Amino acid sequence: xxxxxxxxxxxxxWSDGHxxxxxxxxxxxxxxxxxxxxxxxxxxxKLVAExxxxxxxxxxxxxxxxxxxxxxxxxxIHVLAGIEVDWSPRAEGVLSALWPVIDQLDYVLFExxxxxxxxxxxxxxxxxxxxxxxxxxxxAHNNLxxxxxxxxxxxxxxxxxxxxxxxxxxxxxxxxxxxxxxxxYSLRLWxxxxxxxxxxxxxxxxxxxxxxxxxxxxxxxxxxxxxALDRLITAWWDPSQRVWSDRQR
Ligand SMILES: [Zn+2]
Numbered sequence: 001x002x003x004x005x006x007x008x009x010x011x012x013x014w015s016d017g018h019x020x021x022x023x024x025x026x027x028x029x030x031x032x033x034x035x036x037x038x039x040x041x042x043x044x045x046k047l048v049a050e051x052x053x054x055x056x057x058x059x060x061x062x063x064x065x066x067x068x069x070x071x072x073x074x075x076x077i078h079v080l081a082g083i084e085v086d087w088s089p090r091a092e093g094v095l096s097a098l099w100p101v102i103d104q105l106d107y108v109l110f111e112x113x114x115x116x117x118x119x120x121x122x123x124x125x126x127x128x129x130x131x132x133x134x135x136x137x138x139x140a141h142n143n144l145x146x147x148x149x150x151x152x153x154x155x156x157x158x159x160x161x162x163x164x165x166x167x168x169x170x171x172x173x174x175x176x177x178x179x180x181x182x183x184x185y186s187l188r189l190w191x192x193x194x195x196x197x198x199x200x201x202x203x204x205x206x207x208x209x210x211x212x213x214x215x216x217x218x219x220x221x222x223x224x225x226x227x228a229l230d231r232l233i234t235a236w237w238d239p240s241q242r243v244w245s246d247r248q249r
Pocket of ligand 1: 009011084205
């Protein structure tokens with residue numbers, strides 16, 4: 001198989017992105033991506049004024065739209081349907097409606113997990129809902145050292161993520177380029193993550209600039225240099241089994 005080149009964090013006109021899913025997919029093809037994921041925002045109070053999110057009653061149409069585009073471009077790129085969940089009280093009251101229908105998506109990104117700055121819910125709270133979700137679950141652009149250093153050693157964090165099969169996104173957005181941080185906690189954490197069985201996603205958090213779709217090469221280089229490029233969430237995932245097939249015994 002050709003080297004993967006993935007970008008699974010892109011916002012479209014279904015939420016607060018400026019480009020349609022099809023425009024994003026075409027840019028993904030031009031950029032040489034093997035996988036492009038659309039990860040629009042699920043309901044969150046922070047976007048209520050603009051009304052730019054996927055509401056629960058729009059979810060089916062959203063998945064159908066992305067599924068149609070995936071079919072049209074199937075020979076050229078893998079198109080995945082994701083969703084980004086604001087893991088905080090800003091989404092309170094609408095989260096429980098999501099779990100029964102979430103499995104029709106290909107993956108889910110949780111943002112602000114255990115973030116004090118963004119008043120995020122805890123990782124423990126996330127573990128509590130995991131049994132209701134059977135698609136890959138990951139942490140989006142999480143400032144891991146800031147959010148988890150107070151409560152866990154790097155080794156403790158890695159073992160929780162590994163045990164519960166929670167993937168970590170390498171965000172190439174310059175505002176959240178945390179995998180390149182060089183504080184002691186981050187260096188130890190990433191050293192440990194790449195040695196573990198934790199999975200990775202890569203995403204640019206595209207909103208308003210189409211060029212951002214192509215901005216993922218540094219994160220691929222980072223994983224490749226550490227021998228971890230074979231643990232992207234796009235590899236080995238078997239939706240019919242709801243498992244990563246290289247884990248089957
Ligand atoms: Zn996002």
